[in-house]
Amino acid sequence: MPDKPELPSAAPSPAASIDAGNNTSGQGKHHPLPEGVAAWSWGAFLLSWIWAIGNGTWWGLLGLVPGVGLVVRVLLGMHGRRWAWQNRRWDSVAHFQRVQRRWSVAGGLLAMVLAAIVAAVALPIHQDRQLRQELEGALLHANRAAQAVGRYAESHRTLPRSLGEAGFGEPLPASVQGLALDPRSGELKVTVNAASLRGKGFVLAPTTGADGALRWRCLHGEIPARLLPKQCGDNPTGELEL
DSSP states (O other), rough: OOOOOOOOOOOOHHHHHHHHHHOTTTTTTTTTTTTSSSSHHHHHHHHHHHHHHHHTGGGGGGGGOOOOOOOOHHHHHHHHHEEEEEHHSOOOOHHHHHHHHHHHHHHHHHHHHHHHHHHHHHHHHHHHHHHHHHHHHHHHHHHHHHHHHHHHHHHSSOSSTTTTTTTTOOOOTTTTTEEEETTOOOEEEEEEEOOOGOEEEEEEOOOOOOHHHHTEEEEEESSSSGSOOOTTTTOOOOOOOO
């Protein structure tokens, strides 16, 4: 019987041939890099020494040393993929690319989480700083009104019925919604116009000193004491005598 013709063996796919020929991973720096391996690595840049451990790039642990962390991150971002290919054995270029994409996604997620934490901490601090600046302006305005009331009281031995009668007519600054004088107690109620505190107020309450002059105490009232200047505490006031 005539021999059966031999069937031609299946030719390897181009991708398999390329991978087989290009898989120089784990063989050090003296072997050529396949196309697409050398590129910027967000995973290495964002995860630094964590990425370095996972990719056999041990010198990346220098990222833990204070003062050189940023330099290490930049170097890992620029050259990390090349070093990872040279230091570890990978199944193929496709396997390498797939793993590095996962590292980049993990680094991006970590960066977003850290940014959210920083924003959650920094935003209230920034807002409090702005509120303090506005409240300082409100207190300065109220202090000038209090001085006018004090001068009227010392001169007339009685409290004025209004700020206008005390000779105080300054326009309200942007941080003050309202300023009212209680003619019976002499207290000045300051209603502020500052963001989350809009409509709330603090009080300047008068007492008489040993020399008969008015002294003013700042009571924080509806506003948290931490936001007002230090002199604004929940102080008790003595009875006002003119």
